[in-house]
Amino acid sequence: MNSQLSTLQGQRFCTDDLPSSQRLNWLKEIIGREYANVDVSQIADEPVFNDMVIYPWLYGTRFSPIKTQPLQIERLSREPTEVSQDNYFAVMLIDGRYKLEQDGREVFLEKGEITLYDATQWHRITMPEPASKVIISIPRDYLKQRLSHVSELTAKKISVTSGIGAVTSHTLQTFASQLTTLDTLSFQSMFDPLIDMLTLSLNQLSPQSVELSRSQNTTLFHIKRYIDNHCHHPDLSPAIIANAVGFSVRYINHLFQTEHTSLMRYVTQQRLNRVYRRLHHQQSMHQTITELALEAGFNDMAHFSRVFKSQFGLSPRQLREHVKKEVYACANTN
Structure with missing residues (x-):
């Protein structure tokens, strides 16, 4: 694991290294630094557990597999403290249950399903049971170059039962499961096809908004x-x-x-x-x-x-x- 982290320039953050009493505040600090300014709450009596790995990808994007015990995460009102926080997050649920609330909508994910949210705007994430997920953080300007109507696509669920959504979900799950076997070139080479598939899948959420034939x-x-x-x-x-x-x-x-x-x-x-x-x-x-x-x-x-x-x-x-x-x-x- 450590050698692969080094190969792909990844960073691992895990609560296992801390006493139970310090885990919640530490997790809030790490999420606030690496993702968005949030409040983190326990929704179960068991000790807090969260294991996340962050791999830098291309054009400022990052690929993050995460495992967690039940938690609720709510975006705080203050502005992003880092330019790297001005992102959209695409989330794919690998296991467990996941609810996202943003822009007056709420979406419930099941295994393999994907949604998108704006990390700089209010949102609330509820995981009522142990869960595994993948987050792809994508800089706002980069995603807007691909989807001019991206702000309309948050908190909507990409169907993964058929079509491009199914292809995207299957490919992302396979990619995530094989990360520990990839060298740097292979990892970076998967950026274009995966982001292309994700873009096409998101486009299907509001096809009437597509401005180009x-x-x-x-x-x-x-x-x-x-x-x-x-x-x-x-x-x-x-x-x-x-x-x-x-x-x-x-x-x-x-x-x-x-x-x-x-x-x-x-x-x-x-x-x-x-x-x-x-x-x-x-x-x-x-x-x-x-x-x-x-x-x-x-x-x-x-x-x-x-x-x-x-x-x-x-x-x-x-x-x-x-x-x-x-x-x-x-x-x-x-």
Whole structure:
């Protein structure tokens, strides 16, 4: 387990290491730091138990298998204290019972079912019996790039009896069960197909809200894929992209306008995501921030620093210092 955590740069947080009297407050602190500011309550007489592992994935997403004794978790009113908390959480129940309340709706999950909630808004989660679940935390801006109507999809249940929902649930359960056998490349390579499946499943919850036709959606997906694979080239321009994908710059910008952005803003976003991800990797600690920015496709450092802080709320240097502190704290804990 420990070697696999190291391989995938995961962190484990488990109440087993603490006296029973300290577990509830410790768990509240950990959830508040890693997920959202919450109040945690026992709903059973037995000692608090919670075992969570957090694996950093791509573009600021994180994959977290969690086992817990009965608990109720309620979002506190104060604002997120970390930029990393501005997320949507996709939850899949592996075992037990789970109720989510948000936006005036409540949803009850059974094994394999999936729902979504906004971590920054009020919500209440009730698990009345021992449960296992998987949380995928997805940065708000990243998910909104894929689903412009994502705010309408919270506290709704994805059907997993047939169709893409069933495929998504089965694949996620298999992926979670095989985590301890995966190397870093395999783990990272599963990001695109799993997030694509989750996006398609969420889209089915409110199909009337989809702003693109199926053919336009497919076209935009392929344009994004081309950009994702080539945005590290500093000379990537609208003309180069248009020539590569076979559509006019005007039409491509029309597609991006349906997601309230533009072609080159999307390119900049993907470059920022690359730097953000690299700043979280220990393997990149020896590189300067300028080197990371240049490798991502930026050639104007003043512009890079300005848009990075605007996007993530911290300067690149501040984020690096924050990551270093987390790595140091983790090393001391272990």
